[in-house]
Amino acid sequence: MRKSTKAILLGAMLSGLSFNGWAQHRDYPSYSQLTARLMKIGSRYPNLCSVNTIGKTATGKEVWLLTLGRDNAENKPALVIAAGVEATQLATVELSLQMTEQLLQAAMVQDSVRQLLQTKTIYIFPNLNPDATEQYSEKLRWERSGNAQPMDDDRDGRIFEDPFEDLNRDGLITMMRVKDPTGPYRPSKLDPRVMVKADAAKGEKGGYLLLTEGIDNDKDGKWNEDPEGGVVFNKNFSFDFPYFQVGAGEHPMSERETKAFADFLFDAKNVYAVFVLGPTNNLSEPLKFDRSNVSKRIITGLLEKDAAVNSQVSKLYNATTQLKDAPKTQPTGGDVLQWAYFHYGRYSYSTPGWWIPKQPLPKDSTYTSQTYPEEDHEDLNFLRWAKANNVVGTFVNWTPIQHPDFPGQTVEVGGLAPYVKQTPPKHLLEPVTRQHLKFFMAYAELMPRLEIVNIKTEKVTGGLTRITAEVLNNGSLPTHSEIGDRTRWVQKVKVNLRLEKDQTLVSGPKMHLHNAIAGGDKVTVSWLVKGKGYVGVVASSPTAGTQTKEVVLR
Structure with missing residues (x-):
């Protein structure tokens, strides 16, 4: 569904030209301003990123996607950063944009950042619910969470019959x-x-x-x-869908935005982890393993190994960001975080990114x-x-x-x-952006890397050669999640032989498939091959990379 930016730029810009008095002095971007900013990023760094769309909203707004590390993007292990999942949290949108800009600027001068974009892909969705967030820039400002799909929230057969009214005529709903x-x-x-x-x-x-x-x-x-506004993006996903709740939608994945996001990710086999910038927080404080939640027919809690990884990543997040007073919020039904883990099968993390630090009482207070x-x-x-x-x-x-x-x-x-509680002045987000970028850089360093080691060949009777090799995960994190092995959606680690025409595999499967390999762990593979010349040993995983080594038959 992705389209060329040239084909959609004009329509996207024209759709947001009707500025009003409020928009001219507001700190956070409207849809048209966001679009212009993305196009500027794309034109400034054409070799490092691309700007595309995964679909349109009910009002024709594009759901934008930034792909960082664009060369061979689909074949490199990838991270997803999803912002704007809760439309009132505009700071998440700005945080994702600032991280993009800072990362691309650094890639122009720092070898380590440039190397990151050569070996990894980062998919950034800066605003997944643009119809709802646009209320911030409208003439009447009120905190809207639902998209533009008309919904009869109170189920009385009428739509939008009881909206907000600006009784004191200040342009704000309080x-x-x-x-x-x-x-x-x-x-x-x-x-x-x-x-x-x-x-x-x-x-x-x-x-x-x-x-x-x-x-x-x-x-x-x-x-x-029953005001204007329809379905809440962060309630419309298929895991633990909150049927009949206001804002959830008629059924899971009913909305253009949620379906476009899920369709893109299901096609993206290389996604290793999903990071949600949203209301839940399992980075400052990890989710705990609870055996009772994983012993049911439908699993409702992190599997044990995945909980251990969540704890490891949480320690990294707290050490690199140094953020204090984090809110303690749990996942909710139909949200992105749980869907990305339980149904998409990936490691899934969430943080609001910014929150109000705890403030002491005035010193002269009694x-x-x-x-x-x-x-x-x-x-x-x-x-x-x-x-x-x-x-x-x-x-x-x-x-x-x-x-x-x-x-x-x-x-x-x-x-x-x-x-106001979720939109600090943008300059206050700049240090938070740097802290989060430091975390993502450190996380990328921990990601799995497949390496073929200790290859041995042994000549045996009958003109056969025994090939033995070890496949090592040279990263600190597993090659994929434990839930990924349960859902069978995540592709397993594959180790296979690449044979020439005059070579024959006598013993051993041509392709070995392995469940998640923990950081620092290895698996051993072995074959008997008849013939002469070279064969290739290939270890591959969409989420952990690929390595090939050739060996000579004895």
Whole structure:
């Protein structure tokens, strides 16, 4: 499905030319700006990368693919970096672009980076859900996760009948707080701008309802439950698909974006591991092996050897990035991370890439975490971080309005601006990009490399020659995952003889197939061959490379 960039550039650029007032001063790129940036990368480094598309969204936006190390790309072990799987996490899109730019710049001056791109392929998907992320650049900004496929989320036979409304006319969809004695929320004692849930067990009382900004158009007692937007990319995959959940879609892989991504990967036999820049985090803290999860008919947890690799890679990630205060988030049904492991059979990792570091209370504060445990509340921590880093425009002050759904009640609109918790100023991502690039370079060094060693030939009776060889995995990681051997989708390590016409294989299979070979381990192969001249011993794996050695028959 990949197309030439020349054939699609004009249409892609024209589709995003309708800029509005917001887009002109926003920090993160719109679809058209992303497209222009990718084309610039492709034209600047034509010998190191290519820019293609794997398909279109419902609105005709291209789902872009950057291929780094373009020469013989399909025949080299590959890594996948997938960004934008959660549309509100725009920092992942920017992180993938910055990593691309930094890596290609380094390849022009550093032999080690150039060697990496000569021996490995890196597939980068900078934004897998462009219809949803484009809401960031629209006239009305709200945190949208679903694509442009119309969905009847509340299953009432109508579509988009209860959208958000900009009640204070600021171009942002925030929250409403409604003064109500039954409400479970109260203003925080640390920062009264932030609403927190009252703890009834501690004798706390609420007094406010907290709702998204808008009107109950269909009068069903819910606000904004059916806005524009359809299926969530990171809920539409086939493993543990969350049937009947909002945003999941009618069935697994129902969407253009998810199917295009999966189709490309199933064709890419050389992919060794998939790295998701998304909400789950199994890099800062690895997933654990649980025997009860792998003893079922349907495996729902990492196999033991794969869990050990996850732990090894997690240690590498923490050592190279030196990132602290990482969020502890688990996989969810229908996500990319689990599909890439359980159904695609590859090592699969995920990290948000950037998160809000934990911020201490001001030194002059009289509050302590023992007195006010809400100190760790996500929004309070974010506002302390924003103040410490001079990040402005993060909060909309609460403003009273007249609301038709709450006559005679006090209603205020305000709260955190959309996207701000996941879109730091781009300059703050630059050091994070360097740290992640250091990790990926170190990971590539650990990847498996097949090497044929200790070849021996022995002349035996009857004009036969016995050939014995060892195939060593000279890397630190296995040649492929343990789950790959279970799913039978990942190609095994293959060792075969390349014979001439006047040579005959007498004993031993012409092709040996082996399950995953651990880092530093080896397998031994042997044949009896009749004839003269040279034969080739070939060890190959799409995920671990190929080596050929010739031996002479005695």
